[in-house]
Amino acid sequence: MVPVAAAIAAGFMSFQGGKEPWVAPASASKVANPVKKSDAGMKDAKKVFSSICQTCHGADGTGNGPAAQALNPKPANFAAASVQKQTDGALYWKITEGRGTMAPYKHSLTTDQRWNLVHYIRTFKK
Ligand code: HEC
Numbered sequence: 766m767v768p769v770a771a772a773i774a775a776g777f778m779s780f781q782g783g784k785e786p787w788v789a790p791a792s793a794s795k796v797a798n799p800v801k802k803s804d805a806g807m808k809d810a811k812k813v814f815s816s817i818c819q820t821c822h823g824a825d826g827t828g829n830g831p832a833a834q835a836l837n838p839k840p841a842n843f844a845a846a847s848v849q850k851q852t853d854g855a856l857y858w859k860i861t862e863g864r865g866t867m868a869p870y871k872h873s874l875t876t877d878q879r880w881n882l883v884h885y886i887r888t889f890k891k
Pocket of ligand 1: 784832841
């Protein structure tokens with residue numbers, strides 16, 4: 766009966782979340798990462814990630830940070846194909862604009878910081 770229970774639970778959770786899949790606009794997805802991957806950029810991204818993003822997305826990027834438990838929908842798992850198949854531009858747009866409990870970071874992080882975070886998210890790819 767476990768699969769049935771799981772299906773009911775999943776149905777209930779998606780009902781509670783009631784969220785459409787989050788899709789970046791095509792115009793944003795087309796934008797290439799203008800910031801070259803560098804040691805300095807990755808160092809900054811790591812710092813920003815551990816001070817801001819990690820509480821939800823987890824140190825390993827799988828979305829299991831301490832603040833994640835209370836959230837619905839859950840923070841994205843950066844190791845998942847659903848994230849890694851997105852373009853740099855799409856991920857940048859999401860970090861910039863946010864949705865729901867995922868805040869927009871266009872004011873608190875610089876353009877370079879956000880593009881470097883996209884490089885950083887790629888490091889979680891399995
Ligand atoms: C308060 C918790 C929280 C924090 C802090 C947070 N996020 Fe998120 N993040 C979420 C949630 C929840 C979602 C899913 C939102 C949705 O689907 O509506 C998400 C989604 C995302 C996505 C989209 C993934 C996808 O599946 O398309 C990216 C990229 C992302 N976050 C990056 C970041 C980065 C980078 C930071 C730090 C600058 C950060 N997040 C900080 C909660 C958080």
